[in-house]
Amino acid sequence: MIETNYLQLAQQAVIALKWEVSFSPKPGLVDAISNGSHTDMNIDLFYRSADSLLSGFEEMIRVSYQQPLDVKLREEIGRIGRIAEKNMFKATNGVNTHKGAIWSLGLLVSVISSLQTDDLEQILTGVKKLSRLQDKFVTKTKTHGMVTQQKYALTGAKGEAQSGFVNVSKALSFQAESDTYDTWMRRLLVLYSNVNDTNIVYRSNLQTLQEFQRLSSEIVRSSTSVIDNPQFKTLQTFTKEKNISPGGCADLFAASYFLKHLN
Numbered sequence: 001m002i003e004t005n006y007l008q009l010a011q012q013a014v015i016a017l018k019w020e021v022s023f024s025p026k027p028g029l030v031d032a033i034s035n036g037s038h039t040d041m042n043i044d045l046f047y048r049s050a051d052s053l054l055s056g057f058e059e060m061i062r063v064s065y066q067q068p069l070d071v072k073l074r075e076e077i078g079r080i081g082r083i084a085e086k087n088m089f090k091a092t093n094g095v096n097t098h099k100g101a102i103w104s105l106g107l108l109v110s111v112i113s114s115l116q117t118d119d120l121e122q123i124l125t126g127v128k129k130l131s132r133l134q135d136k137f138v139t140k141t142k143t144h145g146m147v148t149q150q151k152y153a154l155t156g157a158k159g160e161a162q163s164g165f166v167n168v169s170k171a172l173s174f175q176a177e178s179d180t181y182d183t184w185m186r187r188l189l190v191l192y193s194n195v196n197d198t199n200i201v202y203r204s205n206l207q208t209l210q211e212f213q214r215l216s217s218e219i220v221r222s223s224t225s226v227i228d229n230p231q232f233k234t235l236q237t238f239t240k241e242k243n244i245s246p247g248g249c250a251d252l253f254a255a256s257y258f259l260k261h262l263n
């Protein structure tokens with residue numbers, strides 16, 4: 001049992017987002033040394049975007065405090081999430097930096113505040129429940145996620161949450177006690193190997209996603225440190241040549257860091 005400090009928990013979510021973007025190098029993604037496969041984003045834009053989300057997260061935490069995980073709460077955080085998306089687009093001049101993160105971290109902070117717990121299993125079970133509830137006010141505009149769902153039956157960001165973030169669990173249980181740079185590199189690659197990232201598929205195809213996952217899992221399996229592994233260079237070249245970016249994995253990486261540093 002924890003006693004939630006609204007502002008502090010929201011700040012932890014923002015810190016996790018800033019940590020994620022500065023963690024380097026991350027093939028395909030924006031980091032401190034490269035803009036990855038992006039021409040409209042850089043690290044400063046992500047910092048501004050992360051800061052714009054503080055009040056939205058704080059509001060989600062406030063409305064969720066000791067509330068049941070029901071449709072009323074799902075719709076309330078959906079409403080706040082849509083405002084947070086608007087604030088993000090305003091801060092970034094229309095660039096989609098953190099849409100997936102608003103969803104993933106929003107669900108996490110809401111469940112933590114609702115259940116007043118820092119127990120990982122309880123939190124993930126709560127996310128599974130809350131994300132499966134229907135928000136009838138959700139906007140009907142066609143998203144990239146909908147396109148890849150129709151074309152390839154991939155469940156994307158919604159599916160990750162509805163599974164109780166199984167891939168975040170996998171990443172966190174990898175060398176569970178360790179907090180070294182190489183462990184976090186490997187956790188990133190555990191996500192790259194397992195998540196069906198709809199951003200990658202939208203920009204390319206299923207075969208490219210599968211090749212990206214295969215290259216990533218080979219690096220995880222090797223005992224050579226990630227940064228010294230020649231296969232890591234191959235993965236960097238692959239993301240560049242295919243112009244792909246695992247933005248969904250980036251959000252789940254931030255969520256993993258957030259959960260690991262909750263207490």
Ligand SMILES: CC(C)(COP(=O)(O)OP(=O)(O)OC[C@H]1O[C@@H](n2cnc3c(N)ncnc32)[C@H](O[C@H]2O[C@H](COP(=O)(O)OP(=O)(O)OP(=O)(O)O)[C@@H](O)[C@H]2O)[C@@H]1O)[C@@H](O)C(=O)NCCC(=O)NCCS
Nearest residue numbers: 078081097098099100101106107143145156157198247248
């Ligand atoms: C339920 C929603 C998540 C909407 O989902 P849907 O799939 O319909 O919507 P998308 O517009 O496709 O956005 C989903 C974002 O989720 C990230 N993502 C993708 N795949 C996965 C995955 N397998 N697991 C987890 N997360 C995933 C991804 O966000 C990240 O990438 C974005 C940047 O990428 P980029 O390549 O630049 O993409 P674009 O600019 O879009 O395209 P290009 O032209 O460049 O190719 C960045 O946002 C990252 O965060 C997807 O973008 C949910 O959003 C929803 O219902 N919202 C309504 C309000 C609400 O309820 N909010 C939450 C309250 S808790």
Ligand SMILES: Nc1ncnc2[nH]cnc12
Nearest residue numbers: 021029030097247250251
């Ligand atoms: N570092 C990053 N690069 C590109 N897209 C992202 N979405 C969330 N974090 C990202």
